[in-house]
Amino acid sequence: MEVPEIELxxxxxxxxxxxxxxxxxxxxxxxxxxxxxxxxxxxCLEVMTTPFPESAWEIPFIHVxxxxxxxxxxxxxxxxxxxxxxxxxxxxxxxxxxTVDIGLQALSGAMERGHNMLYICYDNEAYMNTGIQRxxxxxxxxxxxxxxxxxxxxxxxxxxxxxxxxxxAHGIPYVATASIAYPxxxxxxxxxxxxxxxxxxxxxxxxxxxxxxxDPSQTIDIGRKAVESGAWxxxxxxxxxxxxxxxxxxxxxxxxxLSTQKRxxxxxxxxxxxxxxxxxxxxxxxxx
Amino acid sequence: xTKKVMTSNExxxxxxxxxxxxxxxxYPITPQTTxxxxxxxxxxxxxxxxxxxxxxxxxxxxxxxxxxxxTGVRVFTATSSQGLMLMxxxxxxxxxxxxxxxxxxxxxxxxxxxxxxxxxxxxIAERDSGWIQIFVENAQxxxxxxxxxxxxxxxxxxxxxxxxxxxxxxxxxxxxxxxxPEQEDVDEFLPPYEPVHQFLDPExxxxxxxxxxxxxxxxxxxxxxxxxxxxKDVITEVGKEYGEKxxxxxxxxxxxxxxxxxxxxxxxxxxxxTIKSVVDDLRDKGEKIGLLRVRSYRPFxxxxxxEAVKNASKLAIIDKNVCFGxxxxxxxxxxxxxxxxxxxxxxxxxxRDITPETILEIVEQTKNPVKDVNWIDLKExx
Numbered sequence: 321m322e323v324p325e326i327e328l329x330x331x332x333x334x335x336x337x338x339x340x341x342x343x344x345x346x347x348x349x350x351x352x353x354x355x356x357x358x359x360x361x362x363x364c365l366e367v368m369t370t371p372f373p374e375s376a377w378e379i380p381f382i383h384v385x386x387x388x389x390x391x392x393x394x395x396x397x398x399x400x401x402x403x404x405x406x407x408x409x410x411x412x413x414x415x416x417x418x419t420v421d422i423g424l425q426a427l428s429g430a431m432e433r434g435h436n437m438l439y440i441c442y443d444n445e446a447y448m449n450t451g452i453q454r455x456x457x458x459x460x461x462x463x464x465x466x467x468x469x470x471x472x473x474x475x476x477x478x479x480x481x482x483x484x485x486x487x488x489a490h491g492i493p494y495v496a497t498a499s500i501a502y503p504x505x506x507x508x509x510x511x512x513x514x515x516x517x518x519x520x521x522x523x524x525x526x527x528x529x530x531x532x533x534x535d536p537s538q539t540i541d542i543g544r545k546a547v548e549s550g551a552w553x554x555x556x557x558x559x560x561x562x563x564x565x566x567x568x569x570x571x572x573x574x575x576x577x578l579s580t581q582k583r584x585x586x587x588x589x590x591x592x593x594x595x596x597x598x599x600x601x602x603x604x605x606x607x608x
Numbered sequence: 609x610t611k612k613v614m615t616s617n618e619x620x621x622x623x624x625x626x627x628x629x630x631x632x633x634x635y636p637i638t639p640q641t642t643x644x645x646x647x648x649x650x651x652x653x654x655x656x657x658x659x660x661x662x663x664x665x666x667x668x669x670x671x672x673x674x675x676x677x678x679t680g681v682r683v684f685t686a687t688s689s690q691g692l693m694l695m696x697x698x699x700x701x702x703x704x705x706x707x708x709x710x711x712x713x714x715x716x717x718x719x720x721x722x723x724x725x726x727x728x729x730x731x732i733a734e735r736d737s738g739w740i741q742i743f744v745e746n747a748q749x750x751x752x753x754x755x756x757x758x759x760x761x762x763x764x765x766x767x768x769x770x771x772x773x774x775x776x777x778x779x780x781x782x783x784x785x786x787x788x789p790e791q792e793d794v795d796e797f798l799p800p801y802e803p804v805h806q807f808l809d810p811e812x813x814x815x816x817x818x819x820x821x822x823x824x825x826x827x828x829x830x831x832x833x834x835x836x837x838x839x840k841d842v843i844t845e846v847g848k849e850y851g852e853k854x855x856x857x858x859x860x861x862x863x864x865x866x867x868x869x870x871x872x873x874x875x876x877x878x879x880x881x882t883i884k885s886v887v888d889d890l891r892d893k894g895e896k897i898g899l900l901r902v903r904s905y906r907p908f909x910x911x912x913x914x915e916a917v918k919n920a921s922k923l924a925i926i927d928k929n930v931c932f933g934x935x936x937x938x939x940x941x942x943x944x945x946x947x948x949x950x951x952x953x954x955x956x957x958x959x960r961d962i963t964p965e966t967i968l969e970i971v972e973q974t975k976n977p978v979k980d981v982n983w984i985d986l987k988e989x990x
Contacts, residue, residue, distance in 0.1 A: 354810055354813075355810045356810065357679075357808045357810065359675070366819065367819055370815050370817075370818035370819060371818065371819060371820075371821065372818040372819065372820040372821075372824050372828075373818070373824070374818075375814075375815035375818060377813065377815050378813060379810060379813050380808040380809060380810060380813045380814060380815075380816075381808075381813070381814075381815040381816065382675065382678055382808055382815075382816040382817050383816070383817035383818070383819075384671060384674055384675070384698060384701050384705070384817050385671070385697055385698060385701060387667070388667060388668060388671035388698065391663065391667070391668035391671035391672050391675070392671045392672065392674065392675035393675065394633070394661055394663070394668070394671075394672045394675065395631060395633060395661070395671065395672030395673060395674065395675030395676035395677075395679070395683075396675040396676065396678070396679045396808060398631050398633075398659035398661055398672070398676060399630060399631050399659070399675070399676035399677075399679030399680065399681045399683075400679060401659060402630035402631055402658070402659050402676075402681055403630070403679075403680070403681065408810055425664060425665060425668075426664070426665070426667070426668050426671065428664070429663060429664030429665070429668055430668075432664070433661065433662065433663075
């Protein structure tokens with residue numbers, strides 16, 4: 321796949337070195353191009369790219385609040401339609417907190433109403449903008465500032481909310497998972513999502529150097545380990561048809577993924593075994 | 609021009625049809641619902657060419673309305689009470705982002721206890737949001753004000769959202785004769801919306817809703833204050849222009865027999881109709897009573913009120929709301945800037961009738977005042 325050279329998220333924004341979210345947005349905008357309006361939830365992405373009077377966005381951008389990017393996008397999409405500008409892509413971005421927790425209602429409503437928009441959840445598995453608090457997308461065993469590991473705790477005691485399947489249950493034409501560590505797979509999905517008539521949802525896994533606790537040079541490597549271990553899987557549900565889009569040749573032990581990050585460093589063998597069981601069961605279900 | 613008997617909700621919907629908004633995101637709530645229903649029917653019948661979005665909450669209603677407005681089209685939404693409370697966060701954002709949204713608020717009490725009937729607490733709870741708030745007295749004024757609201761909001765010196773406040777049930781569900789302007793006259797008065805400041809367009813990309821640190825935040829908030837100040841003249845000018853075109857002129861306030869009045873009753877909304885009738889009765893008995901009706905609650909017309917009450921000895925202020933700990937909002941706003949002996953009467957909460965007898969009691973208590981803030985018609989046993 322040829323990667324377009326165009327850059328629509330300008331360099332010099334305030335993202336951390338090794339920020340996975342900005343990679344996710346850059347790649348998506350390469351596919352979507354200039355004829356696009358972006359909507360963002362409150363969160364890392366919005367704060368790091370739009371400090372007044374500056375902006376890193378080379379396309380029209382709007383932010384209103386934390387939980388309503390899908391609702392704002394609904395209004396944008398219909399206003400474009402009313403002006404005969406149906407050719408403009410509408411893409412909404414929300415972090416995992418803004419998507420699977422506080423923004424779930426607005427997103428569900430927008431998907432049910434069938435707006436022609438692409439929603440991309442950039443999932444870094446916790447509330448990173450406020451300083452690494454547990455979200456519904458935080459995985460089992462991860463230590464966050466509100467689910468800290470301690471003498472009586474091994475971190476988050478619940479498993480990650482299965483957001484892509486919740487979106488699929490809306491019967492929308494296109495749902496996919498992706499990872500910034502597999503840009504070609506991700507960009508193909510963004511292209512499909514943009515071309516589909518109606519709502520599309522992409523759940524993008526993106527390691528966070530600050531929140532997960534690893535060296536900024538390791539973002540992509542850790543993203544790959546998540547997929548190679550089966551802790552994160554790449555698939556799409558295109559008009560109801562489920563398809564795995566990437567299969568690891570030979571899965572690596574999930575411990576090889578967990579051990580790269582400070583958030584899992586406290587885990588005992590018993591919990592690591594538990595996570596391996598979760599991963600195996602999930603992969604079996606998906607046929608990976 | 610045609611004349612029709614209709615509720616204020618229908619007259620608001622009629623005005624919206626005439627104003628031709630392009631996007632209408634709404635969520636049902638009593639007593640606003642018939643505005644949304646009427647607009648849905650207009651769209652279904654092809655009488656209004658608009659994108660009608662059936663959102664899943666009022667929070668999303670205001671979010672989608674703001675998103676559409678910032679994409680450069682005229683918009684409308686309506687709500688009430690709990691719906692406005694749920695919108696609260698985005699109500700502030702709409703003013704902060706300087707979106708010329710027009711919203712009808714069918715004024716209703718706030719829970720708890722749950723109550724669907726009229727008072728002004730919902731609108732009062734949003735008074736500091738940066739929205740222009742205009743309270744109307746009847747169905748005709750509801751129609752006229754909705755049309756004027758677009759012209760005020762979209763004025764480039766203003767660029768603020770406008771909330772048209774109409775009393776739940778008392779206005780929203782009561783029929784009155786209403787003059788409906790002709791479409792061509794409305795088109796002349798209110799030409800199609802042309803966004804001047806900012807809007808989402810790939811041809812000229814810009815970022816809206818940025819975050820602002822302490823270096824900029826204060827100045828951006830101060831710009832809202834300036835716009836609110838400028839809006840006073842715009843409201844007055846638009847009211848005059850409307851009067852010239854349609855024969856009904858509106859100002860920031862309305863005065864009724866205040867020139868020589870000793871006691872002036874001050875209030876907002878539909879109750880002012882009853883008060884005018886009581887004023888007439890008392891005038892017949894030789895009492896010098898008048899009414900000052902506040903139409904524009906935000907911006908608050910201090911100068912106009914000061915001028916109108918300068919010869920009076922006392923003010924009797926009727927508040928259909930309460931700011932717990934300090935009395936009614938209207939009372940406190942007036943006391944803050946108008947140097948006049950004033951008494952507050954909190955009444956009509958949660959839809960309790962304010963009868964002519966209530967008004968007479970308020971006048972009597974004002975003549976022989978005991979305390980500043982008074983709850984009227986309180987039952988001892990209930």
